[in-house]
Amino acid sequence: MVAAAGLMCAGAGDLPGGAFPHVVAAVVVMAAGGSLEVSGGAGSLAGADVSLSVVPLSVSLAGALVTGYLFLRPLHNRAVARPLELIGRAVPLVVLWLLALTGAAFLARETFGISTGDSPIGTITELLDAAPTVGFEADLPATLLYGLLWILGLLLIALLVSRRAPLPAGLVRFHTALRPAAFATMLLLLAYVVAGVAVGVVVAATQGHADRTLAVILLGLPNLVWLALTLGFGGAWEGNVEGPFGLPMPQLLDQVLRGSDPSRIDVATLAEQDSRAWWLVAVAAVLLLGTGVLAAVRSPAHVRPWQHALHLGVALALATLAVCLLGRIQAQFGLSLLGIGEVDGLSGQVQLRPVLWRNVGLGLLWGAVAGFAGGLLARPLHRGGRVDEPATATRATPE
Structure with missing residues (x-):
């Protein structure tokens, strides 16, 4: 549907x-x-080089x-x-x-x-x-x-x-280590999607091309917003856009990638075209800190901040790896006439691929930082497994 x-x-x-x-x-x-x-092709008159890889x-x-x-x-x-x-x-x-x-x-x-x-x-x-x-x-x-x-x-x-x-009974002991961090990371990804839907609806209502914007929301919104997450914590992607084809939105990304040579995308290169790109860093910082607090609140009180850092760092690194593997784009169409060259206007390519180890490494680092900070901030909050000692204690003495 x-x-x-x-x-x-x-x-x-x-x-x-x-x-x-x-x-x-x-x-x-x-x-x-x-x-x-x-x-693709055109009988014996022309040949085509066609490929498509996108999720x-x-x-x-x-x-x-x-x-x-x-x-x-x-x-x-x-x-x-x-x-x-x-x-x-x-x-x-x-x-x-x-x-x-x-x-x-x-x-x-x-x-x-x-x-x-x-x-x-x-x-x-x-x-x-x-x-x-x-x-x-x-x-x-x-x-x-x-x-x-x-x-x-x-x-x-x-x-x-x-x-x-x-x-299963043999895996219950891993509940504390796995589930709070995994749940918080899932909510982080969904929060980016919800924010992207809100922005997309505003764009569709105020800037025209509503059908194109809704198509992006319904087909490939996580491709964009999860890429924004990786850029927000310092990650990078590279690729290029050439020919009549391109990325439907945002135009800023298409502008940075436009050209025959591969270009690297990070917040700095996007900010050269539009300084509002720095908001990606602020949004990522706020949501990552909230993710760390949520993971800590859902964990038993005996879990130490360094353990929160380890759990959330691993969870965010794995999530970043999945985003990088699923967010790749490779599309190419080249039509050559009689084998002597490509037809202008009917050939082009779109490529977008992650700088994998930079993205995963920074995901591990900032997940650990967010987990440690969240563990400290969550200490005053009510958490599972916490037992508060009474303010005063009295001991009965025999008469």
Whole structure:
């Protein structure tokens, strides 16, 4: 539903030949980490170099929230569960998911013609009946493999972040170390999404192009806001945008990346174009500190600040690693005529990739700082496992 609504806002509802359901299926496949094989060409007249690798994380997040709720709801309000019971709850969801993904993979195939306009190349391709085309088809084995890893990882994360879901008896001792930090990190990511939705709605209402803005919200908002999180705590990305294609929003990011040579993106380079980019640092600092306090409040009182630092540092580093791996963008289309060169106006690329170890390392560092500070700030607050001593004590003496 989210994928269909986002594509409608993007104008995909006007695709000819009943192609809309096929495109929706392709977006679902990509959202589950599946693989699409993209191809193109123009008969013997021209060849095409086409590739696409992007995860529409709005669709992924919506599916993850619904699936996690369905998995956890029957398990609430219990401390311990047998491993076989958890497996019994997971297996039907996994099977149904794989069946649905198989159906989407079979539906995710279509070929489109590309208009060359009134250019001389358009006239030649029309005379030779060799109009350029581009198509896609899901790679079923790879889609099922990545889809299986996606749902297994999701169910594991759901158990980690839920305080009320039971764990097997042998893992209960890890509850203190894992769950508060995992839950707080999850809320940090969701807080960025909620803030992004609020900003997107304001932009759609005040600056025009509402359909394009809503399409970004419904298809790829986490791709942008989680990138903003990494930039806010000092991370960096690199890439370039070339040709008629580009990033739909924000324009600032497209401006920094525009060019044939790769460019590095961090807060400083964005601030050269717009000084408001420094707000990313302030927002990240406030939300990271709040994350540290929340993790500490949800932890037993006996957990020391250095332990909070360790737990939250590891949690944020793993979350940053996931954001970096899922937030990559690589899209390229090149049409060459008779093998002698690319056609101007019909070739381009978009690349965005993380500076991985810088981002993960800073995630570990600032997660640790936020965890330590949160542990100190949470000391006066009421926390689980805390026992307050009476102000005065009296001892009865025998007469």
